[in-house]
Amino acid sequence: MFFLAIETSCDETAAAVFTEEPRVLANVVASQTELHARFGGVVPEVAARAHLQRLLPVIDEALTQAGVGLDQVGAVVVLNTPGLVGALLVGVSAAKMLALALDVPLIAANHIEAHIYACRLAAGHDIFPCVGLVVSGGHTALFHCRSALEFELLGATIDDAAGEAFDKVASILGLGFPGGPAVEREAAGGNPAAHRFPRSFLHEDRLDFSFSGLKTAVLYAVHGQGVARGAPPPPGPARADVAAGFQQAVVDVLSAKARQALRRTGLKRLAVGGGVAANRALRAALERGAAAEGAELFIPPLVLCTDNAAMAAVAVEKWRQGRFAPLDLDAIPAYAGS
Ligand code: KG4
Ligand code: ZN
Numbered sequence: 001m002f003f004l005a006i007e008t009s010c011d012e013t014a015a016a017v018f019t020e021e022p023r024v025l026a027n028v029v030a031s032q033t034e035l036h037a038r039f040g041g042v043v044p045e046v047a048a049r050a051h052l053q054r055l056l057p058v059i060d061e062a063l064t065q066a067g068v069g070l071d072q073v074g075a076v077v078v079l080n081t082p083g084l085v086g087a088l089l090v091g092v093s094a095a096k097m098l099a100l101a102l103d104v105p106l107i108a109a110n111h112i113e114a115h116i117y118a119c120r121l122a123a124g125h126d127i128f129p130c131v132g133l134v135v136s137g138g139h140t141a142l143f144h145c146r147s148a149l150e151f152e153l154l155g156a157t158i159d160d161a162a163g164e165a166f167d168k169v170a171s172i173l174g175l176g177f178p179g180g181p182a183v184e185r186e187a188a189g190g191n192p193a194a195h196r197f198p199r200s201f202l203h204e205d206r207l208d209f210s211f212s213g214l215k216t217a218v219l220y221a222v223h224g225q226g227v228a229r230g231a232p233p234p235p236g237p238a239r240a241d242v243a244a245g246f247q248q249a250v251v252d253v254l255s256a257k258a259r260q261a262l263r264r265t266g267l268k269r270l271a272v273g274g275g276v277a278a279n280r281a282l283r284a285a286l287e288r289g290a291a292a293e294g295a296e297l298f299i300p301p302l303v304l305c306t307d308n309a310a311m312a313a314v315a316v317e318k319w320r321q322g323r324f325a326p327l328d329l330d331a332i333p334a335y336a337g338s
Pocket of ligand 2 (some may be wrong): 029111115137139274275307
């Protein structure tokens with residue numbers, strides 16, 4: 001049984017082919033980074049237009065790499081929520097068209113659940129139930145994942161997402177887009193203890209996050225208290241110290257809250273997904289944190305952390321249950337649970 005999956009929720013045009021095991025046969029991602037870099041962030045209309053141009057070649061490439069013909073595809077999967085509505089619609093429309101033309105079932109999967117399922121894919125065995133930490137450009141949330149498809153929200157950011165904070169701090173420091181990898185590189189040369197940036201809710205008994213105050217603290221550290229704008233600082237140790245201090249604050253909060261969630265749920269598995277999970281400092285801190293709680297940590301390799309279509313293999317679980325989507329399936333921009 002071959003599944004063809006499509007992901008177009010933000011700025012990566014992605015297609016994958018996998019089997020029901022699930023085993024990934026192809027995982028193709030066309031990044032749009034160069035299109036958005038000059039705007040300093042993802043421009044939704046530009047993203048949607050680029051998806052339109054790239055999706056069919058990306059699907060072709062995935063099928064070719066997998067050695068699977070269109071006539072062998074047994075189901076079409078699309079990540080239809082959450083994301084940018086115009087971007088999602090490109091993938092949803094293509095998936096509906098393919099399912100109709102091939103006369104095979106259409107399966108809708110959730111991008112957030114897919115990020116956690118990337119851990120299941122990488123592990124090669126079942127990881128549920130577990131605590132799920134999703135840290136991406138649009139979301140920062142902790143879940144009690146009872147199964148691949150049953151998520152109970154434990155806490156989430158009340159303002160910026162962790163990845164969004166990385167992107168905004170990269171912009172303040174003049175490090176360009178995308179911000180996460182750039183801040184990580186800059187932080188490598190800095191002293192994480194040079195600044196003591198705020199760590200929201202760190203000692204509170206709640207599993208929510210807030211990164212907006214941290215971003216403002218970084219801004220003031222660069223330009224002075226109360227100064228909201230200014231030229232980015234020059235390269236050098238001072239700039240690296242700010243990047244390192246910021247990254248440390250994010251890492252401290254994420255790892256502390258993940259540990260709190262493990263204790264609260266009594267679960268002994270922690271699965272982490274989303275673009276920020278590519279951050280090496282975070283990976284190391286979560287490794288230590290999980291070990292301290294006697295829990296096993298699952299973090300996928302980098303290609304499965306950032307947006308991709310292989311993680312849509314979560315749809316295999318729906319396929320087993322016969323949960324197919326109608327051909328009037330819609331794109332749903334906001335996360336609304338499982
Ligand atoms: O999951 P993802 O690819 O897309 C969304 O679903 O949002 O996450 C993208 C986010 C961006 O904000 C990017 O800056 C961040 O992940 N990111 C990182 C790193 N690599 C990507 N953040 C910190 N360190 C990294 N190495
Ligand atoms: Zn994502």
